Structure formats: C-alpha cells, structure tokens
Amino acid sequence: MRLYQYRPREGDIPRLAVSSGGGHVVDSERAWTHVTGTEPGRTTRMLHHWMRALIEEGPRWWSEVADVARQASAIPEAHVDLGDVEVLAPLVPDALRDFLTFEDHVQRGARRRDGEVPAYWYEAPVYYKGNPRTVIGPDTECPWPPYTQRLDFELELALVVGVRGRDLTADEASAHIFGFTIFDDFSARDVQVREMSAWLGPAKGKDFANALGPCIVTADEVGAEPDLEMVCRVNGEEWGRARSSQMHWSWAEIVAHSSRGEDIHPGDVYGSGTPGGCCGLDLDRELSPGDVVELEIERIGVLCNTIGPRPDSS
Amino acid sequence: MRLYQYRPREGDIPRLAVSSGGGHVVDSERAWTHVTGTEPGRTTRMLHHWMRALIEEGPRWWSEVADVARQASAIPEAHVDLGDVEVLAPLVPDALRDFLTFEDHVQRGARRRDGEVPAYWYEAPVYYKGNPRTVIGPDTECPWPPYTQRLDFELELALVVGVRGRDLTADEASAHIFGFTIFDDFSARDVQVREMSAWLGPAKGKDFANALGPCIVTADEVGAEPDLEMVCRVNGEEWGRARSSQMHWSWAEIVAHSSRGEDIHPGDVYGSGTPGGCCGLDLDRELSPGDVVELEIERIGVLCNTIGPRPDSS
Numbered sequence: 001m002r003l004y005q006y007r008p009r010e011g012d013i014p015r016l017a018v019s020s021g022g023g024h025v026v027d028s029e030r031a032w033t034h035v036t037g038t039e040p041g042r043t044t045r046m047l048h049h050w051m052r053a054l055i056e057e058g059p060r061w062w063s064e065v066a067d068v069a070r071q072a073s074a075i076p077e078a079h080v081d082l083g084d085v086e087v088l089a090p091l092v093p094d095a096l097r098d099f100l101t102f103e104d105h106v107q108r109g110a111r112r113r114d115g116e117v118p119a120y121w122y123e124a125p126v127y128y129k130g131n132p133r134t135v136i137g138p139d140t141e142c143p144w145p146p147y148t149q150r151l152d153f154e155l156e157l158a159l160v161v162g163v164r165g166r167d168l169t170a171d172e173a174s175a176h177i178f179g180f181t182i183f184d185d186f187s188a189r190d191v192q193v194r195e196m197s198a199w200l201g202p203a204k205g206k207d208f209a210n211a212l213g214p215c216i217v218t219a220d221e222v223g224a225e226p227d228l229e230m231v232c233r234v235n236g237e238e239w240g241r242a243r244s245s246q247m248h249w250s251w252a253e254i255v256a257h258s259s260r261g262e263d264i265h266p267g268d269v270y271g272s273g274t275p276g277g278c279c280g281l282d283l284d285r286e287l288s289p290g291d292v293v294e295l296e297i298e299r300i301g302v303l304c305n306t307i308g309p310r311p312d313s314s
Numbered sequence: 315m316r317l318y319q320y321r322p323r324e325g326d327i328p329r330l331a332v333s334s335g336g337g338h339v340v341d342s343e344r345a346w347t348h349v350t351g352t353e354p355g356r357t358t359r360m361l362h363h364w365m366r367a368l369i370e371e372g373p374r375w376w377s378e379v380a381d382v383a384r385q386a387s388a389i390p391e392a393h394v395d396l397g398d399v400e401v402l403a404p405l406v407p408d409a410l411r412d413f414l415t416f417e418d419h420v421q422r423g424a425r426r427r428d429g430e431v432p433a434y435w436y437e438a439p440v441y442y443k444g445n446p447r448t449v450i451g452p453d454t455e456c457p458w459p460p461y462t463q464r465l466d467f468e469l470e471l472a473l474v475v476g477v478r479g480r481d482l483t484a485d486e487a488s489a490h491i492f493g494f495t496i497f498d499d500f501s502a503r504d505v506q507v508r509e510m511s512a513w514l515g516p517a518k519g520k521d522f523a524n525a526l527g528p529c530i531v532t533a534d535e536v537g538a539e540p541d542l543e544m545v546c547r548v549n550g551e552e553w554g555r556a557r558s559s560q561m562h563w564s565w566a567e568i569v570a571h572s573s574r575g576e577d578i579h580p581g582d583v584y585g586s587g588t589p590g591g592c593c594g595l596d597l598d599r600e601l602s603p604g605d606v607v608e609l610e611i612e613r614i615g616v617l618c619n620t621i622g623p624r625p626d627s628s
Contacts, residue, residue, distance in 0.1 A: 095447065100514060109513070118512040128514040129443040129521075133409065134576055145575035146481060167460060198432040199423070199510060200414060200442040207443075208575040261459035261522040262448055 001066045002215045002300075003179070005051050005137075007086040014088055015049050017080045020066045023073025027080050028054075028065060031072030051091040051216070052267045055162060055178055062178075062218070082214075089137035089212040090181055091160070093269040096130035096210060098156070098185060099254055101247040104276025125249040125257050130185070130271070131207040138213035141308040144289060145208040148188030151287045151307060154274035155232040155295045157244045158183035159251050160216055161268040166259050173255035174224040176264060182295050182303040183271045184211035189281055212269065214301045221299075225250055228298040232278050235292050239283060242275030244297070315380045316529045316614075317493070319365050319451075321400040328402055329363050331394045334380045337387025341394050342368075342379060345386030365405040365530070369476060369492055370580045376492075376532070396528075403451035403526040404495055405474070407583040410444035410524060412470070412499060413568055415561040418590025439563040439571050444499070444585070445521040452527040455622040458603060459522040462502035465601045465621060468588035469546040469609045471558045472497035473565050474530055475582040480573050487569035488538040490578060496609050496617040497585045498525035503595055526583065528615045535613075539564055542612040546592050549606050553597060556589030558611070 001020040008015065016028040029048035033039060046053045047061060054061065072078040100106060100121070110117045120126070136142065144151055162178030185206065192205025222228070227245035231238060249257075251270075258264055280286050287293070291307045315334040322329065330342040343362035347353060360367045361375060368375065386392040414420060414435070424431045434440070450456065458465055476492030499520065506519025536542070541559035545552060563571075565584075572578055594600050601607070605621045 095445075097517075100512070120508040120512040124509070124518075126509050126512040126514045127517050129445065129517065131409075131443065131576070133579070143575070147574050194434040195438070195440050196513060198414070198434045198440040200440045200516075202514075203411075203441050203443065204438075204571070204574065257518070260461050260518065261457070262445070265447070 001069060001221060002217050003051065003054070003090060004082065004215045005088045005090050006080065006082065007088060010086070013049060016051060016054060017082070018065055018069035020069035020073070023070055025080050025082055026069050026072045026078040028069070031068050031075070031078040034075050034078050035068045035071045055091070055160065056266045058163065087138050087214050089135050090214070090216045091212070091267055092135045093132045093267050094265060095268045096132045096271070097127045097258060097268070098130050098271035098273065099125050099127040099249065100273040101125060101249045101254070102242070102273055102275040103248045104246070105274050105282060108276050108282045125254045128202055130210055134207060134209050136209055136211050136305065138211070138303050138305070140211070140305060142186050142209045142211065142305045143308045144310050145188055146311045147204065148191055150189040152187045152189050152280040153232070153287065153293045154185035154187060155230055155240065155278035156183040156185050156274055157228065157230060157272040157297055158212065159254070159270045161255070161264050161266055161270070164263055164265060166263045167261070168256045168259045170250065170252040170256045173252040173259065176255055177219045177224045177251055178266070179216040179218040180222065180226065180300060181212050181216045182214070182297050182300050183269070184293065184295050184303055184305060185271060185274065186210065187279070187281070211303055211305050213303045217300050224252060226299070228300070230275060230278065231296045233294040233296070234287070239285065240275070240278035242278055244272065246275060247272055315383060315535060316531050317365065317368070317404060318396065318529045319402045319404050320394065320396065321402060324400070327363060330365060330368060331396070332379055332383035334383035334387070337384055339394050339396055340383050340386040340392040342383070345382050345389070345392040348389050348392050349382045349385045366581045369405070369474065372477065401452050401528050403449050404530045405526070405581055406449045407446045407581050408579060409582045410446045410585070411441045411572060411582070412444050412585035412587065413439050413441040413563065414587040415439060415563045415568070416556070416587055416589040417562045418560070419588050419596060422590050422596045439568045442516055444524055448521060448523050450523055450525050450619065452525070452617050452619070454525070454619060456500050456523045456525065456619045457622045458624050459502055460625045461518065462505055464503040466501045466503050466594040467546070467601065467607045468499035468501060469544055469554065469592035470497040470499050470588055471542065471544060471586045471611055472526065473568070473584045475569070475578050475580055475584070478577055478579060480577045481575070482570045482573045484564065484566040484570045487566040487573065490569055491533045491538045491565055492580070493530040493532040494536065494540065494614060495526050495530045496528070496611050496614050497583070498607065498609050498617055498619060499585060499588065500524065501593070501595070525617055525619050527617045531614050538566060540613070542614070544589060544592065545610045547608040547610070548601070553599065554589065554592035556592055558586065560589060561586055
C-alpha cells in the first residue's frame with residue numbers, strides 16, 4: 001500500500017490516507033468506519049491520524065489497514081483527492097541515518113579529494129546521523145540557511161523501519177523493513193566541506209532541512225530490495241537519473257549493520273545516499289532562490305520543494 | 315541548584331530530587347507538598363517526576379523549585395538519601411551533539427594522523443550528532459558492543475539547553491544554558507577510526523552507549539562558563555586531569571553556532587569533547603571488561619560506570 005499523511009484544511013490535525021492494491025486513495029479513518037461499521041475509539045483514532053503510531057502498532061494493524069483501504073476504494077465517501085489537500089511529510093522520525101551506498105557518488109567524492117575510495121567503504125555501510133527536527137514535507141519551501149552561499153540537494157531513496165530489532169543478520173533484517181519514501185538531503189556545501197575537513201559531521205552542512213515524501217510505499221508492495229528508477233529535475237530540467245539497484249549495499253545489510261549493538265526502532269528513516277550525478281555537487285552546479293527541485297522515484301511519486309530566499313545577512 | 319532523577323525502589327517511576335543553596339537533597343514533589351501545603355495536580359506531578367518536563371516548563375518553575383527545595387531542606391520528611399536509591403541519568407535528551415573543543419585533544423589527533431590541526435577547527439565549533447537512545451545512567455554497566463576489540467571512554471562536560479532559541483548571538487546564547495552534567499562518551503576506537511576514514515561519522519564507533527550524570531548543576535549556580543576541574547580514573551588510578559576553562563570555544567559560542575538556521579530545544583545535550591589525555595586513545599591505553607571508569611567534575615560529582623563483559627562472538 002501507499003500511505004500519506006495529510007491535512008484537509010489549514011489548522012486541521014493531520015490524517016492518514018491510504019491506497020491499497022492499486023485502488024483509490026482513501027482516508028484511513030473514514031474507510032475504517034465505513035467498512036467496519038463502527039466509530040474508532042481514542043486509541044484507534046490515533047492510528048488513523050499519526051503515521052508513527054500506525055507503524056509502531058505492527059503488522060497485524062498494517063494488514064487491517066490495507067484490507068480496509070482495498071474495500072473502501074469502492075466507497076466514494078472515503079476517497080481523498082490529494083490535489084485538494086496539503087500532503088505532509090509522511091512522518092517525522094525520531095532518528096534519521098543517512099548512508100553512503102552509491103559507488104559512483106563516492107568515486108566522484110574521491111576524485112574531488114584527489115584520493116581513492118576509502119577501503120572501509122567496501123567493508124561496511126557507513127552513515128552519519130541526520131537531524132529529524134528539521135523534516136519538511138512536499139511542496140514546501142526549503143529555507144536558505146543564513147550561513148551558506150552554496151545550497152544543494154541530494155536525490156535519495158529512504159527506508160522506513162518497521163519492527164524493532166537488534167543484532168540482526170542480513171537474512172533477518174528484511175523482515176524489519178516497513179517501506180520506502182523519497183528523501184531530499186538538502187546540503188550547504190561550502191559549510192559541509194569545511195566542517196568535514198575538521199573530521200566530524202556533516203553537521204551544520206545538513207542540519208537545516210530534510211524533505212521526505214510524498215508517501216511511504218510498503219515493502220509488501222515493492223519488495224525489501226526494490227529496483228526503482230530515480231530522477232532529479234531542477235526547474236523542469238533533468239539533472240540526473242539512476243536506479244536504486246545500483247546501491248552497493250543492500251537494505252538488509254544496512255538494517256543489519258544499524259542494528260549491531262543497539263535496537264532499531266519503528267519509524268526510523270535510513271537514507272540511501274545519492275547516486276552519482278544526482279546532486280549539484282557531482283555536476284558542479286548550484287541552486288538559486290526560487291529553484292524548484294523535483295525528485296521522482298518510481299512507484300512512490302514526486303517530492304517537490306522550492307528553494308527559499310537568501311536571508312538578508314548572506 | 316543540583317537536580318537528580320532517581321528511582322526509590324526497583325519498578326517505581328522516576329522522581330526528581332533537588333539540592334538548592336547548599337541544602338539537603340530533597341524529593342521535589344514531597345518538598346513542594348510540604349512547603350506549599352497542597353497536593354500537586356496531574357500536570358504539576360509530571361514536573362516533579364520528569365526532568366525534561368521541568369526544563370521545558372521554563373525559568374519561573376525553575377525558581378519555584380529552587381525556592382521550595384531551599385525551604386524543604388529543613389524538613390526531614392522531604393530528604394532523600396542518594397545512597398539508598400537508584401540515581402538515573404538526569405535526563406534522556408531528544409538530541410545529543412558532541413563538540414570537539416579542547417585543542418590539546420585535537421592536536422594529539424592531528425599527530426596520530428601525521429597532520430596538522432584542521433584550519434576550520436579554529437573557525438567554528440565542529441560537532442557530530444550522538445545517539446540519545448543509548449543514554450545510560452550512573453553506576454550502570456556500559457555494554458561491550460559485539461563489533462569492537464577496543465573500547466574506550468572520554469571525559470566530557472556537557473551542557474543542557476534551557477530555553478528554546480534560534481539564530482542567537484553568543485551574547486544572547488548564555489541565557490539559553492540551563493546547566494551542566496558529566497558525559498562519558500564511550501567509544502569503539504577500532505570501528506570509529508575505520509568509519510571516519512570513509513568520511514562520515516563517528517557512528518557505530520559511538521552509538522552503542524552514552525553515560526550522563528549523576529546530576530545537572532544549573533547555570534545560575536556555577537555560571538554559564540564554569541571553570542571546573544575534570545578528572546578521570548580507571549579502577550581508582552588517575553588517567554587524566556584538566557580544567558573546563560581550557561575549552562577553545564565558549565559554551566555561548568557553541569550554543570550560538572548550534573542555533574544557526576535551526577531551533578535549539580530545551581533539554582538537548584551538548585558535549586564539550588574530551589580534554590587531551592582524558593581518554594584511553596590519547597594515552598594509548600585500553601579498557602577491559604570489569605574496569606570501573608570514574609569521571610569526576612567539580613561541583614557536579616562522580617559519574618561511575620563499569621565495563622561489561624565481551625560478548626561471546628568477539
């Protein structure tokens with residue numbers, strides 16, 4: 001199924017919308033009420049309004065939501081026209097890890113450093129921890145941070161963790177994948193390069209904004225290792241294209257690595273890193289205020305954000 | 315004042331204890347009930363049981379707690395003997411940033427790399443984001459992660475953010491400092507060095523455990539830039555000693571930097587990084603299972619953790 005978090009009108013509390021088995025997009029709570037013939041209680045209401053609650057509730061609830069949405073596809077009162085509502089980030093995770101899994105992007109980074117791909121990159125899926133506090137949704141403005149002259153984006157596929165686990169093997173890890181969304185890893189390149197020269201980070205180079213959306217497609221629909229076409233466009237012009245199957249590390253290996261010595265948690269988000277040539281840095285191009293960045297991934301949709309104005313100070 | 319989070323007996327919900335103006339340590343809720351002559355309502359109860367709630371409530375409540383604790387110091391029924399209870403981490407933050415502020419430690423790192431201190435280190439306080447999920451308290455065991463052969467500690471002073479803010483100047487930032495605690499930044503050195511060779515992190519090298527405690531001393535008691543003696547001992551033997559005034563960056567500069575382009579949040583924790591010679595790495599020494607690591611910082615106390623056994627697999 002595909003899961004959206006949306007707001008019918010400004011000021012409303014967020015709600016979930018679902019499309020299951022290729023059917024119409026329906027409002028989760030209205031679909032459930034129509035199909036089951038009952039009004040949800042307080043706890044059940046939360047599961048219809050908050051993606052993190054839905055994910056934490058576990059596989060039995062996910063199946064019920066999918067079944068109900070499939071049945072409600074025939075009930076016009078349950079339909080949601082996504083063009084008429086504000087589609088939000090599908091979730092604001094508690095934790096965001098961003099990996100570096102596309103060899104072509106790492107090779108380009110190594111060339112910029114006049115070096116080679118680090119040997120350890122082939123030994124384990126490396127990551128940094130992102131800032132989940134600055135998650136933004138589709139069709140919103142990415143704020144231009146006051147401290148950068150060089151704003152950039154990165155096209156990424158992102159995994160959403162399903163069931164809690166620890167010290168998982170790669171074989172076990174696939175069952176802990178809830179689904180996938182699109183991640184625009186906005187980057188302040190001038191600052192990022194400088195702070196990474198001092199060994200740590202990225203930090204301020206990434207912490208100001210992370211876009212997620214427009215929906216989560218579940219792993220039961222696309223598989224745990226989906227091969228999806230990924231395209232990025234700026235102001236309608238295609239800048240890059242790749243396939244998610246070009247990742248050097250599998251999602252199962254990423255989840256297994258992440259789970260070593262610590263729990264992984266429902267609703268956590270792990271980015272794939274960007275494929276080579278799917279960000280301005282790799283192409284020696286920069287964003288300007290007002291630019292429209294569209295990231296499209298097959299079977300998920302398009303995540304579109306506009307670049308905000310430069311603050312007066314910069 | 316000094317603030318503790320503690321559990322009277324196994325299975326009890328955590329409570330807060332306070333010592334104000336050099337007085338006895340008192341239970342926050344019992345002190346409040348005795349001094350005000352009223353039973354707390356639901357919301358007020360939470361403020362007596364949960365450090366994050368206390369910090370989020372803001373300066374007026376902090377003053378009230380300090381006043382009440384000072385008065386209750388004379389009321390034996392409100393006293394808490396910290397030796398009789400389980401002292402917990404003073405808080406589990408939503409976000410943990412660890413800076414690198416002691417030049418001597420950076421210089422030693424540069425020598426190990428046969429290089430120089432990065433120029434950018436002198437331009438801005440660099441940090442990486444830690445894993446708040448694996449916070450442990452005093453007198454607990456640091457788990458030995460299944461993937462390391464070389465476990466280490468770092469002696470750090472840590473700041474706790476008070477009031478929310480954004481794009482603060484250093485002059486403004488001091489007013490956003492709630493207080494300070496001790497942070498043991500446990501490190502899997504073999505993994506940390508390898509993952510940082512691949513540009514990102516530290517990640518698995520740090521994510522398995524972070525100890526905080528035993529209390530938070532507020533900035534109104536020690537100042538926003540306290541000069542405190544810091545000592546680390548392993549199995550009773552002193553390994554290193556420093557003063558917090560040796561930090562290259564002030565706490566106000568750290569908070570101001572962190573707030574650029576994003577909000578800072580009540581209860582977030584920022585580590586100072588370790589002074590040179592206050593971790594095994596700088597001294598070419600390693601920890602072993604069963605080692606007792608004591609970090610002592612003047613006016614805060616001693617944070618003591620024991621190193622857990624190696625898992626069978628390592």
